Amino acid sequence: MIVEKVDGLLPREGQGELSAHLAACAGCAAEERAASAVGPLLRAWTGARAAENAPRLDAMWTRVRAVIGERREENRRRAWIPRWAWLPAALALAVLAFLFYPTGTARQPFNPRSFDVAVEDVESDVATVALVDKGEDLPRVIWIMEDAKS
Amino acid sequence: MPSRNPSVRPSPAALAFLVLFLLLCGSGSAAAQAVSVEIGAVYASNEGSSMDPVLGNIRGKLQSMFNYTSYRLLDRKRRSLAVGETGEFELPGRRTMRVTPVPAQGNKVRLSVQITEGAKNLLTTTLGLSRGGMVLVGGPSHQAGVLILIISAE
Numbered sequence: 001m002i003v004e005k006v007d008g009l010l011p012r013e014g015q016g017e018l019s020a021h022l023a024a025c026a027g028c029a030a031e032e033r034a035a036s037a038v039g040p041l042l043r044a045w046t047g048a049r050a051a052e053n054a055p056r057l058d059a060m061w062t063r064v065r066a067v068i069g070e071r072r073e074e075n076r077r078r079a080w081i082p083r084w085a086w087l088p089a090a091l092a093l094a095v096l097a098f099l100f101y102p103t104g105t106a107r108q109p110f111n112p113r114s115f116d117v118a119v120e121d122v123e124s125d126v127a128t129v130a131l132v133d134k135g136e137d138l139p140r141v142i143w144i145m146e147d148a149k150s
Numbered sequence: 151m152p153s154r155n156p157s158v159r160p161s162p163a164a165l166a167f168l169v170l171f172l173l174l175c176g177s178g179s180a181a182a183q184a185v186s187v188e189i190g191a192v193y194a195s196n197e198g199s200s201m202d203p204v205l206g207n208i209r210g211k212l213q214s215m216f217n218y219t220s221y222r223l224l225d226r227k228r229r230s231l232a233v234g235e236t237g238e239f240e241l242p243g244r245r246t247m248r249v250t251p252v253p254a255q256g257n258k259v260r261l262s263v264q265i266t267e268g269a270k271n272l273l274t275t276t277l278g279l280s281r282g283g284m285v286l287v288g289g290p291s292h293q294a295g296v297l298i299l300i301i302s303a304e
Contacts, residue, residue, distance in 0.1 A: 109226060110190060110208045110300055113282030120260075120276040127272055127289070138211055144265075144273055144289035 002028065006035045115139045185251040185259050186304040188228040189239045194218035194288075195295025208284075208300070216288070218295060243292050244268060247299065257281050259303040265290075279303050 001018050004010040010018065022029045117140045122129045124144065132141040192205065192212070199219040201209050204226075212221050229237040229249075236250040245267045254260040259281055265273040267290070277285055281304055288298040 109188070109204060110206055110284070110302065112208070112284035112302055114280040115284060116280055117283055117285040118278035119285075120278060121274075123271070123274040125271040126267075129273060132215075134215055138215055139208075139284050139286045141215065141286045141288055142273065142275060144287065146272070146289065146291060 002032045002035055005032070006039065112139070184230045184232050185261070186228060186230050187237060187249050187251070187261065188226070188300075188302045188304070189241075189247060189249070190226045190300035190302075191224045191241055192298040192300065193220075193222045193224050193242070193292055193295055194298050195220050195293065197294055212298070215286075216298070220295075221298075224297075241265070241290075241299070242297060243290065245272065245290060245297075249301075251303075252276070254278065259283070261301070261303060263287075263301065265299075277301070 001010060001014060005015065005018060022032055115136065115138060119131055119140070119142065122131070122142065127147055128145045130143045130145065132143055134141075192202075194212070194216060196219050200222065201213070201220075202222045203209075204223045205212065205221060209221070212218075224242050225240075227239050229239070231237045231249065231251050233251045233253055236248050239247040239249065241247055245265060248264045248266075250262040252260045252262050257280055259279050261277045261279065263273070263275050263277060264271065265287065272290060273287065279285065279302075282302075284300060284302040286298055286300055288296060290297045290299075
């Protein structure tokens, strides 16, 4: 009950009973006095330690605030660059993609869009050449018949 | 003291973009005059019956035009050539194809083509194609079959 009293957890009805006992028992009264003195002693000790460390804590907090301020400024400067850079960069990429993205013909080999071919002249020193035209939906063929091998 | 408005301050990135844009405009007009020439060398024979899947959309065309049973793409090269610039393409069998874009009007492409085998002139021709057009040159013997050359211009 003494410990509960010191900790402030003793119910009101128990407090009268304890007081009556402490008045009659010298041993328990001494124990109660000793236990009650511990709390103030601890508070005084921690207060003294805090007072001792206060200058160092103040200095550390000052440094922390300075670093937070620096980081904030750094982030602000960083944020300024993308605000200017992203738009021209995106436009440049779009222009590049438009100019250099391969067309359908380039992506797939031999995907002709037209077989309309004019053969303006044909000449060979060693072969007979024939033009083969099998219709608009088929490619025009220049066929080389090598004279020496035929 | 009057403060400077950052929204009107010229930025190095914006200047770089302007320079890049002007350069691209210049290269775009040059690219419009260039001709992208693609040459494919197909080996056609009656050895087996296979069709090279790389030949893509023209597989059916080859089968409807020729009586060979096997078609295999041996080589494929693409080169961008300016008008008057000659591109040389090595072909199977120590043959060479020289292609020179010549001046053309509108969306047309004109190509001067010469195929040689050593010192012999196998073919000299001038072709007029639409951009994206294709023509075939076939007949030169190769192994047990023939070569069919695919010429396309973009």
